[in-house]
Amino acid sequence: MLFHIDPSNGVAIYDQVVRQVKFAVADGVLREGEMAPSVRELSRQLTINPNTVARAYNQLQTDGVLESIRGTGLAVKKRATDRCRKERDAIVSARIGQAIDEALRSGLAVDQVRDLVEQALIQSNVSQPEAQS
Incomplete structure (x- = not known):
């Protein structure tokens, strides 16, 4: 499992x-019942303080x-999958909504915004062929 932390993006590392x-x-990268990486393992992978993890x-x-899980770790x-999907979808939807609002406020027409979104989706599919819907 590969996580990436960006200390310069303004979001707290633990967040x-x-x-x-x-x-x-x-x-589905982490499945229900599957063990999460240990605090030590993840802190080493991300080169962050174990207390943050x-x-x-x-x-x-x-x-x-x-x-x-007593004696084993965290699973x-x-x-949790449904809960996480709903939260992910809400976060992504809010970000997309903010971008659309900004584009419309900047004077772009709805058709122009739609074209930009479609272009971004095409570019995303090129760079991420395994993306799921």
Whole structure:
């Protein structure tokens, strides 16, 4: 599993970890019942403080995404996939909505915005052929 942290994007690192784990669950990369990487393993992979990963994992437990398995670690909780998909879709929808609002406020016509969105989708499919709907 490969996560990427961008310390310069203005989003707290632990929030980025939370979001990426939720997106991994939503996409089926992390499946219900599957063990999440250990705090040490993920902090090493991302070169971030283990306390940051622990904080993210605590938030994921509070959010009902991960559950503690005694003596083993943290696993993806049952029914977490649907919850994560809904949250992912809401986040992506909000971002798309913001971009469309900005485009319309800048004076672009609806048809121009639609063309730009279609072009972006085409470019995205070229760079990500395995993208799922």
